[in-house]
Amino acid sequence: MAGAVPPWLSCAHARALSPLPAQLPPGTGPDPAQGPVGDRAYEAHPTVRGDGTVVWWLVDDTDHRLAREALRMERERTAFLTHASNLLLFSLNPDRCMDVTAQMAAEHLADAALVIAPSRGRELPVVTCLRGGTPSMSRVAAAADEVPGLGEALQGFPPVPSRWIDPASAPAWLIPEGFGTVGSIVITPLPGHGVPAGALVLLRAASSAAFTEGEEVFARLFAARAGAAMSAARLYAEQASITETLMRELLPPSLHQVSGVEYAGGYRPSQHHERIGGDFYDVHPAAVEGDASLVVLGDVCGKGLEAAAMTGKIRNTLHALLPMADDHLRMLSLLNTALLNTHNARFATMVLASAAREGNTVRLRLTSAGHPAPLVLRADGRVEEVPTRGTLVGALPDVTAETVQVTLAPGEICLLYTDGITEARGGPLGGAMFGEARLRRVLSECAGMPAEAVVERVQMLAAQWVGSGRHDDMAVVVVSAPHTNLLSAVNGHTRGRFTA
Known part of the structure; x- marks a missing residue:
């Protein structure tokens, strides 16, 4: 038998001739065997005859085996692609996506992998990873055309078959x-959203088998998913950068002391996940020494980004009207005309305050345009409402407003606020408004406090009142006449950073 049949069948036959254990159920016979005959695969099924001889029936199982192996590989590849997609889409960081792509390709597709991003100037951003290693980022001062097929891949053209690439031509x-000697190379594009995301380079050592056509096709499937993830990450990074730049222009400024007058401001958007909204404030320092600085606090109808966009238009328009800052009514009228001539139907309320240092006091001229009246905290704790009234801007053809002058003694403050403070609902039962009376009581307790402390106190108590409930945008600005011993030695002037 050993010379007539394959070894696997000879061994199975020897086992079949061995006596069966007595404990086996009746009718139990030898087990089937399987193995190759030439380039085919067979299953051998034994039948024990009455005279003790064994007849083997051989069934060609090659096609079934190939089908099972193809199904197993397809399942493994599908699981790998799903896992790769989850890992790649989990992060919207471009560098992280490049690292994951290189590491997964090195572990599952090749002995080493390189992810090359489109060139930035004269350098190629490259992430390199060996199987079992960690990705490393570098910038290579080289031309993509040095590698056959790399330049085309970075431009999004179809990949060059690996058999056309000479491993000896690979640059150092x-x-x-x-890594050692390169045996075969695969270079495939990383397709993106309209613009190529880069190229994937797979390397196998000379001691490993060369890439097959099926492996190259699978590498392109992986590259398609990796490229989509990298492209999405880059688009997100670009949009996030643009949003951050625009956001900085829309965020309320940081207020400080300027020209002997102390300013402080605080803002809380209606939604915790947002940084901007419909409330805004600005302080525009006087262009000429000794003139009044202009303080603006406003509230645009609505919430979120749409209200913030309208806020930006109003702030830019007011900035252009600064040469006539001494005439509040004229500024409001021109702003009203500008808003009526836009397609946006939103309106706004606001209060303008011109503040100038006069000796130890601060002279304020206040004008309200449909906005809650400012409050003045005197040194003895009294709270006074400034009797300025006016119509809101952006709704009616004509604007009417009344300007009131107030003088602040050292240590006294003027509070400008939006209705998000007084209309905040909360409290013990969750539905009561914070209200103007409560705001006045809170303010009366702040006598003698610096402007920054007053803002923090008002914001803290309003936030505690609301709790985790919903609320409108909240903005507060405090204008204060500093105590004389707090002024700087340079004529009471300090520098501040404001939007301009």
Whole structure:
């Protein structure tokens, strides 16, 4: 038998001739065997005859085996692609996506992998990873055309078959340190959203089998998913950068002391996940020494980004009207005309305050345009409402407003606020408004406090009143006449950073 049949069948036959254990159920016979005959695969099923001989029936199982192996590989590849997609889409960081792409390709597709992003100037951003290693980022001062097919891949053209790429032509920067001799190379594009995301380079050592056509096709499937994730990450990073730049222009400024007058401001948007909204404030320092600085606090109808966009238009318009800052009514009228001539139907309320240092006091001229009246905290704790009234801007053809002058003694403050403070609902039962009376009581307890402390006190108590409930945007600005011993030695002037 050993010379007539394959070894696997000879061994199975020897086992079949061995006596069966007595404890086996009746009718139990030898187990089937399987193995190759030439380039085919067979299953051998034994039948024990009455005279003790064994007849083997051989069934060609090659096609079934190939189908099962193909199904197993397809399941493994599908699981790998799903896992890769989850890892890649989990992060919207471009560098992280490049690292994950290189590491997964090195672990599952090749002995080493490189992810090359489109060139930035004269350098190529490259992430390199060896199987079992960690990705490393570098910038290579090289031309993509040095590698056959790399330039085309970075431009999004179809990949060049690996058999057309001579491994000996690979430049030194393409081969990771300690990799050894390159046996085969696959270079495939990383397709993105309209713009190529880069190229994937797979390397196998000379001691490994060369890439097959099926492996190259699978590498392109992986590259398609990796490229989509990298492209999405870059688009997100670009949009986040643009949003951050625009956001900085819309955020309320940081207020300080300027020209002997102390300013402080605080803002809380209606939604915790937002940084901007419909409330705004600005302090515009006087262009000429000795003139009054202009303080603006306003509330645009609505919430969120749409209200914030309208806020930006109003702030830019007011900035352009600064040369006539001494005439509040004229500024409001021109702003009203500008808002009526836009397609946006939103309106706004606001209060303008011109503040100038006069000796130890601060002279204020206040004008309200449909806005809650400012409150003045005197040194003895009394709270006075400034009797300025006016119509809101952006709704009616004509604006009417009344300007009132107030003088602040050292240590006294003027509070400008939006209705998000007084209309905040909360309290023990959750539905009561914070109200103007409560705001006055809170303010009366702040006598002698610096402007910054007053803002923090009002914001803290309003936030405690609301709790975790919903609320409108909240903005507070405090204008204060500092105590004389707090003024700087340079004529009471300090520098501040404001929007301009």
